[in-house]
Amino acid sequence: DQQVKQNSPSLSVQEGRISILNCDYTNSMFDYFLWYKKYPAEGPTFLISISSIKDKNEDGRFTVFLNKSAKHLSLHIVPSQPGDSAVYFCAASGDDKIIFGKGTRLHILP
């Protein structure tokens, strides 16, 4: 039973445009959500997070939106840059555990 779902295995976006990565969760005990970025053969690096008491958190080109009623969060990257090409993992924290999604591979096209 996947508690954190990233339904798009991959996404291609033109350089300079907006990249939108989506994530859904099922457990209402989750109260903190994170995005990690991962390059091949390296460990995931923490990117941005959001608490369930907020609906938006912004850090430079990265913005995370949380819709608690829909149990949905998204990561917006604007403008997209070539170095943004990576796998992005959504994670949900709560009830003493952190659960990761399967990841979405983002390709930024020149």
Next chain:
Amino acid sequence: ETGVTQTPRHLVMGMTNKKSLKCEQHLGHNAMYWYKQSAKKPLELMFVYNFKEQTENNSVPSRFSPECPNSSHLFLHLHTLQPEDSALYLCASSQVGGNTIYFGEGSWLTVV
């Protein structure tokens, strides 16, 4: 210096070998984790240690044996592995009960 350091970064071992992966965290955390990432699979949590005590073993085969001598160091001892154990092994740390975990760069293991 990165917060979580893993050695070796790459390891090739035979099925009869015994080797160990090492992890050290410099973040003052008190929880440490081992994750496995195989090709086209999600991150799989293997073990969790809180304050040096193992609090979670996610049905990991006994050929993987973790050791946590203190809150800063974590080992994964490997013996009689199978080729399907080839994967990226990731160490991570956090504060106990914290919301954010921080990963090392991973140890890429190939079993031949």
